[in-house]
Amino acid sequence: MKPEIITGAEIVIRSLQxxxxxxxxxxxxxxxLNIYDAIYKQTTFKHVLVRHEQAALHAADAFSRAxxxxxxxxxxxxxxxxxAVTGIATAFMDSIPMVVIxxxxxxxAIGQDAFQECDTVGITRPCVKHNFxxxxxxxxxxxIKKAFYLAATGRPGPVLVDIPKDITxxxxxxIYPKTISLRSYNPVIKGHNGQIKKAxxxxxxxxxxxxxxxxGVVLGNASESLTTxxxxxxxxxxxxxxxxxxxxxxxxxxxxxxxxxxxxxANMAMQECDVLLAVGARFDDRVIGNPENFLAKPKKIIHxxxxxxxxxxxxxxxxxxxxxxxxVLDDFILAYEDIKKTHNKSIASDWLEQIKKWSxxxxxxxxxxxxxxxxxxxxxxxxxxxNGDAFVTSDVGQHQMxxxxxxxxxxxxxxxxxxxxxxxxxGLPYAMGxxxxxxxxxxxxxxxxxxxxxxxxELSTCKQFNLPIKIINLNNRYMGMVRQWQEFFYENRYxxxxxxxxxxxxxxxxxxxxxxxxxxxxxDIEPAxxxxxxxxxxxxxxxxxxxxxxxxxxxxxxxxxxGLSEMILAEDL
Amino acid sequence: MRHIISLLMENEAGALSRVxxxxxxxxxxxxxxxxxxxxxxxLSRMTIVTSGSDEVIEQIIKQLNKxxxxxxxxxLNDGKYIERELMLVKVKxxxxxxxxxxxxxxxxxxxxxxxxxNTFTIExxxxxxxxxxxxxxxDSDSIIETVRTGASGIGRGDRxxxx
Numbered sequence: 001m002k003p004e005i006i007t008g009a010e011i012v013i014r015s016l017q018x019x020x021x022x023x024x025x026x027x028x029x030x031x032x033l034n035i036y037d038a039i040y041k042q043t044t045f046k047h048v049l050v051r052h053e054q055a056a057l058h059a060a061d062a063f064s065r066a067x068x069x070x071x072x073x074x075x076x077x078x079x080x081x082x083x084a085v086t087g088i089a090t091a092f093m094d095s096i097p098m099v100v101i102x103x104x105x106x107x108x109a110i111g112q113d114a115f116q117e118c119d120t121v122g123i124t125r126p127c128v129k130h131n132f133x134x135x136x137x138x139x140x141x142x143x144i145k146k147a148f149y150l151a152a153t154g155r156p157g158p159v160l161v162d163i164p165k166d167i168t169x170x171x172x173x174x175i176y177p178k179t180i181s182l183r184s185y186n187p188v189i190k191g192h193n194g195q196i197k198k199a200x201x202x203x204x205x206x207x208x209x210x211x212x213x214x215x216g217v218v219l220g221n222a223s224e225s226l227t228t229x230x231x232x233x234x235x236x237x238x239x240x241x242x243x244x245x246x247x248x249x250x251x252x253x254x255x256x257x258x259x260x261x262x263x264x265x266a267n268m269a270m271q272e273c274d275v276l277l278a279v280g281a282r283f284d285d286r287v288i289g290n291p292e293n294f295l296a297k298p299k300k301i302i303h304x305x306x307x308x309x310x311x312x313x314x315x316x317x318x319x320x321x322x323x324x325x326x327x328v329l330d331d332f333i334l335a336y337e338d339i340k341k342t343h344n345k346s347i348a349s350d351w352l353e354q355i356k357k358w359s360x361x362x363x364x365x366x367x368x369x370x371x372x373x374x375x376x377x378x379x380x381x382x383x384x385x386x387n388g389d390a391f392v393t394s395d396v397g398q399h400q401m402x403x404x405x406x407x408x409x410x411x412x413x414x415x416x417x418x419x420x421x422x423x424x425x426x427g428l429p430y431a432m433g434x435x436x437x438x439x440x441x442x443x444x445x446x447x448x449x450x451x452x453x454x455x456x457x458e459l460s461t462c463k464q465f466n467l468p469i470k471i472i473n474l475n476n477r478y479m480g481m482v483r484q485w486q487e488f489f490y491e492n493r494y495x496x497x498x499x500x501x502x503x504x505x506x507x508x509x510x511x512x513x514x515x516x517x518x519x520x521x522x523x524d525i526e527p528a529x530x531x532x533x534x535x536x537x538x539x540x541x542x543x544x545x546x547x548x549x550x551x552x553x554x555x556x557x558x559x560x561x562x563g564l565s566e567m568i569l570a571e572d573l
Numbered sequence: 574m575r576h577i578i579s580l581l582m583e584n585e586a587g588a589l590s591r592v593x594x595x596x597x598x599x600x601x602x603x604x605x606x607x608x609x610x611x612x613x614x615x616l617s618r619m620t621i622v623t624s625g626s627d628e629v630i631e632q633i634i635k636q637l638n639k640x641x642x643x644x645x646x647x648x649l650n651d652g653k654y655i656e657r658e659l660m661l662v663k664v665k666x667x668x669x670x671x672x673x674x675x676x677x678x679x680x681x682x683x684x685x686x687x688x689x690x691n692t693f694t695i696e697x698x699x700x701x702x703x704x705x706x707x708x709x710x711x712d713s714d715s716i717i718e719t720v721r722t723g724a725s726g727i728g729r730g731d732r733x734x735x736x
Contacts, residue, residue, distance in 0.1 A: 121587060122587075122590070125587070125590065125591060125594055126594055126598050129641070130641040130642075133586070133587075150641060182641070183644055183736065184582070184583060184641060184642060184643055184644040185641050307639070308635050308638070308639075309632065309635035309636050309638075309639050312628070312631065313632060316628075
């Protein structure tokens with residue numbers, strides 16, 4: 001057979017096709033012109049033109065979160081790459097598999113301070129799983145293959161491939177490797193059998209067992225296995241912000257989210273349990289608060305994680321199990337089958353009663369006399385109107401917590417937010433990624449008037465690609481979470497946390513060709529949401545500007561550095 | 574506690590900065606770091622001298638293993654090992670000090686490798702602590718310049734770091 005000689009740019013495109021890529025989110029520029037010319041000539045994937053590179057990264061990231069596939073973004077050199085950094089870091093902190101292709105100045109110009117040159121590999125090094133600078137056309141295909149392999153396996157993460165312009169113009173034979181193996185990279189998939197047996201025995205014999213599930217359950221597609229195991233043993237379970245949907249929230253074993261704004265019962269059960277099973281979670285500061293306080297109550301901790309470095313990082317683990325969470329949980333189920341024959345104990349009922357007592361505190365209750373729009377009510381109504389089945393994206397702040405608290409998720413990959421880096425501005429591009437992946441599904445972006453303005457330009461992208469996203473703007477004229485901290489810890493000195501000179505969001509939405517609504521009365525919440533999600537506006541993006549109570553705070557709350565049992569509850573104030 | 578960590582990594586551009594970046598980003602100490610290609614030119618061997626509690630050292634090893642370019646990591650302190658460092662010291666050696674300088678150098682098994690009217694340059698190898706002891710034994714005024722390579726280490730006997 002005659003070897004197939006094509007340009008470097010075409011090799012990039014062909015490699016993406018070999019990886020079965022359907023969407024590339026990007027923005028053209030000088031260094032990627034050859035690649036864009038090759039995109040122009042192909043039809044197998046869709047290029048989604050954003051209005052700012054940051055949004056390309058976020059949209060690709062959300063595409064991955066919603067589908068489980070590797071997201072792909074393409075940016076140019078210099079400012080294209082630096083604009084992408086926030087998106088890369090966001091994906092890195094939440095372990096989202098992505099491949100980012102960046103253009104670079106021609107190889108002979110590297111290091112010469114050329115126009116639109118920056119050290120992209122150097123700048124992104126601390127916030128990628130790995131990155132490459134390709135200096136030879138013959139390495140393009142194998143490098144892209146490696147990038148997809150690294151991004152999707154082990155603990156996933158973004159991988160960047162920086163490609164100088166000159167080699168995208170050269171020609172070479174296209175050979176896409178079938179498989180890849182790296183001597184320095186062999187993630188452990190299967191958990192240690194002895195440890196698994198030990199863990200299940202500990203759980204079976206526990207007086208006060210508790211399960212704490214994290215983003216790894218969602219990323220590892222382990223929801224079913226987790227649900228089976230938890231149901232089998234009848235264990236109480238909580239979830240981190242990133243893990244929501246990993247176990248059905250409507251199940252009565254689910255105690256709600258834990259952590260800084262977690263429920264009273266989840267946090268108390270975490271603190272008081274005697275055996276804790278942590279699955280794909282990493283004991284971070286927003287989740288367990290102060291580690292010393294957390295360990296003040298002695299407990300045996302079992303930790304399943306794909307990343308050995310996550311184990312015993314903040315909290316010493318008694319039974320570490322490194323492996324793919326789904327694989328390990330399936331082995332848990334098998335191990336329990338064996339143990340079940342001899343053990344037949346149900347969970348101590350006094351423990352379940354104790355948890356019930358904690359939940360009777362009804363920590364999520366909020367006062368609503370109908371005089372103002374309560375943000376919590378908006379989210380609850382959104383849940384009702386969408387039958388709890390929408391993709392919900394959020395930005396970062398109070399509205400994010402309310403979305404997490406008041407929209408119970410029964411399925412994984414429905415709740416899309418920036419948990420680790422906490423990036424304001426992700427909400428709208430996240431919704432774009434979800435809507436493109438699932439054109440027939442309902443996609444709601446719960447945001448605030450501060451966050452939405454950080455990527456507001458994407459309303460234009462939404463128009464171009466006809467994305468009927470519903471934006472729920474909880475507008476309290478403040479950076480709400482900043483204001484809340486200033487109220488609690490800075491004696492109400494609201495330094496620069498107000499939002500002055502806000503645009504008229506209705507007119508703004510309309511100027512982009514969308515539908516705008518302003519909702520000022522509590523009684524209008526449900527009719528407005530029903531209209532927005534109704535048949536008449538099914539094909540339209542609707543921007544709903546809810547004018548909410550300015551003084552509302554997120555409860556419960558654990559102050560920075562405090563322990564899980566030191567919650568501030570709404571009723572305390 | 575002081576630890577000597579040896580690692581093999583892909584001999585690729587940027588591999589060193591990944592390791593150095595990891596240490597600075599996570600706030601780990603680096604006392605010294607040396608790196609050079611091995612007899613297999615696709616691999617570099619690095620020796621890092623660091624210090625930290627057992628928990629910190631455990632994290633350092635795990636984080637190093639996580640770097641894609643890192644092929645193998647060994648904490649030499651987990652077993653028996655030998656460590657050596659090379660130091661070159663230029664000292665004042667005018668007529669009245671020359672004999673004394675030669676004597677001290679001999680005690681530490683140093684070698685005088687360059688001589689001028691007023692200076693000696695002495696080459697000294699040994700464990701880091703020995704080199705420190707040599708420096709301490711000199712009057713600080715007599716030291717003109719020092720240069721040290723940082724420690725290299727290797728396991729004793731059957732302890733081997735190879736792929």
